[in-house]
Amino acid sequence: MIGEDLIDRVLRAGERKADEVEVFYARGESVGTDIKKGILGTAEESEAWSMAIRTVKNGRIGSSSTSDPDRWKECLDAALASGRLATPQQWGGFPKPAGITSSASAADKDLVVAVEDAAAMVADLLAGAAEHPVEVVGGGANLARTYLAVANTSGVLYGMDRTAASVSLEAIREQSTGYEFDASPFRAEIDPRSVGEQAASLAARSLGGRDIETGRYDVVLSPIAAASIIGQVLLPALSGRNVKAGRSFLADKVGEQVLDESLSVYDDPFAPGLGSTTWDAEGVPTRRLVFIDRGVLGEFAYDLKTGYRYGERSTGSAVRSGGEGPGIGFHNLFLDGPRAKEPGDERAVWIHDVVGAHTANPFSGDFSVEISNPFWMEGGDLVEPIRTAMFSGNVFEMLRDVGGLGKDTRRVGRLTIPSIRLNNQQIIGK
Incomplete structure (x- = not known):
């Protein structure tokens, strides 16, 4: 199997032409099945291989990637060529090997990547889904196993296995739709039947919703809705790159109360999750980062390039997507706090999901989104469906006065978050 031998060849060839070289390597296998017209549709097995190369010479950083192991020399030459065109920057070197002793769980030894599964x-x-009178219009299941490695000419060579299982289902009943999903590194944590039932239940129960008048209401965001809105605004604001570029509302607010005192935001790469790892995408050892502690802003996330440029240390927050270069991101991010009482005990508008969160302004925090599957909630139960409406506000303002956090914490991508009660919010209805 192509792997460490090829990485070593790339590093040895590269260091003859550059001051430093880094290789990020990934190989994996996956299987995906989808739902067509309410039944099992196609199933597809695939294998993937990729290598990303970064070179540094005289402070000029070049990069290139390839999905063909036979073209590694061309990839290296392309990285060197792009470096010659790059603007020199402050650079302190790729990391050296570190005595990494902690472990992170991101792989399920029992997960089988097979069409039958x-x-x-x-x-x-x-x-x-069959437990409710709905039509299933989409969805599917995916299983994947990946091996990742990062190496550089300073002697770093780290490797790890990752697995992922995911399911989703979309259902419709007349004009009402419902969608649910789940994903985890561990197959046993996924309950496909429950996901299908919840999606169908949303579609069936949302039928016949009544209009809501425009006004201010107490609102309960499900973990999905909360993650959609908060993820588009709060997470970019914690990026050191955005802070230094003046694109973060939180810039210059370290030590200040920026959220409700009940809220903490931290990245725990050692917790079980989709992003669990002891090293980041540049080979920097990871650590638990507490960005906001009981509402008080403590620090920001940095990768090597941003850290060197602005005189900061990397926080081990580099991540990669596909064959792209590293960027600042998060491993297993948590929004957490005490659970005094259930946020849906008192009457409120419950929002399952939102549409259009990507249009939120990441600098100001302003947003206006369409709400999906809203219900009146009372005594912790969904008592009456509401016809769709708009929800608008400001993320930073609404998180400064939280009415309560639910016990229904769930993982949405790499963000783990509970349902959140927000009082006196603007709903735009009939």
Whole structure:
């Protein structure tokens, strides 16, 4: 299997032409099945291989990537060529090997990447959806196993396995729709039947919703809705690159109360999750980062390039997507706080999901989104569906006065978050 031998060849060839060289390597296998017209549709198995190369010479950073192991020399030459065109910057070197002793759980030894297993997950999705009088219009299941490695000419060579299982289902009843999903590194944590039942239940129960008058209401955001809105605004504001570029509302606010005193935001790369790791995408050892502690801003996230440029240390926050170069991101981010009482005990508008969160202004925090599957909630129960409406406000303002956090914490991508009660929010209805 192509791996460490090729990485070593790239490093040895590269250091003859550059001051430093870094290789990020990934190989994996996956299987995906989808739902077509309410039944199991196609199933597709695939294998992937990629290598990203970065070179540094006289402070000029070049990069290139390839999905063909036979073209590694061309990839290296392309990285060197791009470096010659780059603007020199402050650079302190790729990391040296560190005595990494902690472990992070991101792989399920029992997960099998097989069509039969994915098909069985789809069957469970459909069985769950069949508990309600709905039509299933989409969804599927995916299983994947990946090996990642990072190496550089300073002697770093780290490797790790990752697995992922995911399911989703979309259902419709007349004009009402419902969508649910789940994803985890561990197959046993995924309950496809429950996901299918919840999606179908949302579609069935949302039928016949009544209009809501424009006004201010107490609102309960489900973890999905909360993650959608907060993820588009708060997370970019914690990036050191945005802070230094003047694109973060939180710039110059370290030590200040920026959120409700009940809220803490931290990245724990050692917690079980999709982003669990002991080293980041540049080979920097990871650590638990507390960005906001009981509402008080403590620090920001940095990668090597941003850290060197602005005189900061990397926080081990570099991540990669596909064959792209590293950027600042998060591993297993948590929004957490005490759970005094259930946020839905008192009457409020419950919002399952939102549409248009990507249009939120990441600098100001302003947003206006369409709400999906809203209900009146009372005594912790969904008591009456509401016809769709708009929800608008400012993320930073609404998180400065939180009415309560739910016990229904769930993982949405790399963000783990509970439902959140927000009092006196603007709903734009009939």
